[in-house]
Amino acid sequence: EAGVAQSPRYKIIEKRQSVAFWCNPISGHATLYWYQQILGQGPKLLIQFQNNGVVDDSQLPKDRFSAERLKGVDSTLKIQPAKLEDSAVYLCASSLSRRDTEAFFGQGTRLTVV
């Protein structure tokens, strides 16, 4: 079974630029999450999708972050404009359903904002 795929693995941008991350969850997984992990911290949930609908985006900084999952499969997370404090690893995770306890994580995209 293929795991959660994320790209790119690394990205360096200047502040005020925009950036987008892509996630392909495990086939058949209806629930998709984006987490932000700042160095030395645990992952923090940004947004949760159930199929192509948003379940929770209460911690997403909506003035600069956006995410979509148009066909209920792949997802993109965008930051525009980026700030220095957005430097972090952005992790995508998926699970079979909302009731499924196990979420599978991708390797993440490491973003550095300079």
Next chain:
Amino acid sequence: QKEVEQDPGPLSVPEGAIVSLNCTYSNSAFQYFMWYRQYSRKGPELLMYTYSSGNKEDGRFTAQVDKSSKYISLFIRDSQPSDSATYLCAMRYSGGGADGLTFGKGTHLIIQP
């Protein structure tokens, strides 16, 4: 006060030792308790989960939840150098609303050969 507190370490022990990792939490609505292992530059992987209180054992790993004290533990027996990683505790609510995990900071564990 953060919802989930976890000592970041590092915790360094010799190979073969018993390791004890712990988290405390403040929100009594948490019902599912997990332990994730994260190797450097990798995503977290689920080790164990427990629903509500009690113990769960899987090979060398034992997870304990004490809801009355809002305290969870992970024990690793016969620790191996390959167990060196960051261990994250995570929690979520039961049913309804959002299902995302609330993580601790993670404890960096080093097993010395």
